[in-house]
Amino acid sequence: MRLSITKCHGSGNDFALIDARDLALDDADWAQVARALTDRAGPVGGDGILLLTGADAEAAFGMRIFNADGSEPETCLNGLRCIARAGLEATGQPSAHVRLKTSHADVARDADLAAGVYTVRETAGPASLDVRAWPLDGEGDEIREAVIARLSPDLRFTAVAMPNPHLIAFVDRVDEAELVRIGEICEGAPAWLPNRANVSFVELRDADTLYVRTFERGVGLTNACGSAMGAATFVAGLTGRLPFDRTVTVRNRGGLVRASASEAGMVTLSGNATVEWTGTVTIDLAQGTAHDLAVTQRHPEEIAAWAAI
Template sequence: MDIKTLKCHGSGNDFILIDEITNDYNFSEEDRVEITKNLCDRKMSVGADGVLFVLNSSKGHGRMRIFNADGSEPEMCGNGLRCVGRYVMELVNKKEVLIETMKTVYTVKKVENIFKGVATIEIIIDSVSFEAADLPMISHEHEVSMKKIEKLSDTLLFSAISITNPHLVAIVDEISEGQLQEVGYKANNTPEILPKGVNVNFVKVIDSQNIYVKTYERGVGLTKACGTGMTASVISAVINGKCAMNEEINIFNDGGMIKCTVCNNDKGYFVKFVGNATYQFTGNFKYTKPLPKHPIHYDYDSYKAETECYEKMFLYTREIIKKVL
């Protein structure tokens, strides 16, 4: 069976997209896990943080299933959702679509480019919960806000936030990658507190309109960016008085930047989440069992101009960061 793929990314969080709307692949669950583990291996294959399977939906214009590099399936992925949203919009020739995920349906729409030549997508994220049980997290407190979790760290203060995906957020003076790696590993190997694991985010507040976020992603490890992680982080920054409600905030990460506006209404918090959805290149492979090493044949020039535009944006964000960090 010949499989067509599209390499894409949101804020450097990269994925391999497989279209099951126009292609009748009939994958089993075992197929999805095997394909994901193989294609995401950066040493033996094209490499990615995850695979986006795009399917038909009875609730919207398309359905996203995201598998992490280790074969696990998270509830949601903000960066991946932007890529899937763009792909489905182009498929159905609309500027706004509904995309079904594991637990809810999101409105995704095309907006003004965040940078010249960089395709930009907005998502409204309203599935925000502060209940520890929604992570799930075993705690004697209903909500965990700026609290120590002794088994993870004796100095950091964590806030627990679910954006469908589970997150712990710590606001820090300086981001230590080594410390984040250590805390992230502990958080995903302490089932008596976090039975299903968790994403861990370190946030450095630059000023009231700019923050820097780095994430240890469950099932992936340290990643250039995590969409729901950046969302949880900016919510935490706003709630703790570091950034303002109803104002656009720049969120920088190792892969670039996004823009978020945290809002509140009678239903609770919601976030306008704006960032790139960049295509990198296409590829194809013949699916056999077991999959061979280096299975994909690439066309690296298929989206060369688009990739170059994002690279210019990335370099622009690095220049900004040099001045403030």
């Protein structure tokens, strides 16, 4: 099967984007496509694949995402910006209501973060504190700045769904080895956390800056996770570290976004949707492999603009 793809990223969270509006593949096939295209040893590589899907009565277009392990999360806010760019360009609209797996979001072209950096504003939510819906068993209905002894005797986590599940711990300094250790516990889908969760360590660097490092469900340690940055911004307000409705800079290994969160749980991120190249590739569904990549157009000016910030 030959597919047209766009290699893109939001804050360094990189994807192969596919216009799937006229493609009829089932979920098992898309999971195989994801495994093939995200393989870092293959011709493309990435954290996941993004599917631009069609309109319905509520939304101008939709988004689906499949992680590197073939699983389908509820949302991906870095990926949403890339889908928003593709959808807005395809429909000719400056803004849109977008259908996600279990929710909706609003997107619009925004003022560029820097010269030449295509920037999208996205608003999603509301965030939920009800861990019974994850489920996360044995820790009560909500977890706010609380120790989860099965993960760590010292760290205090806040649990929030965006609607994908996040465990957020504010730390003085990110201990990457500890983050991986805890992330791998959650990734193992223990009986008390059967659907797994994203785990983030967050540094409050000053009154206007957060730094977020995430072990992402279905991906592992990642350069960026948009919903984690949104969840961290909301938790910063919830715990009194930052005021609600203040626009702050959220940094990560892959870059940065502008972010704000309301007390009602709505989160707005403004960040890049950078296109690196477009091309075609052959997928062997039976083997879950990709080969014969042909890049038809490169965008070095976009890569350079993002590198500059």
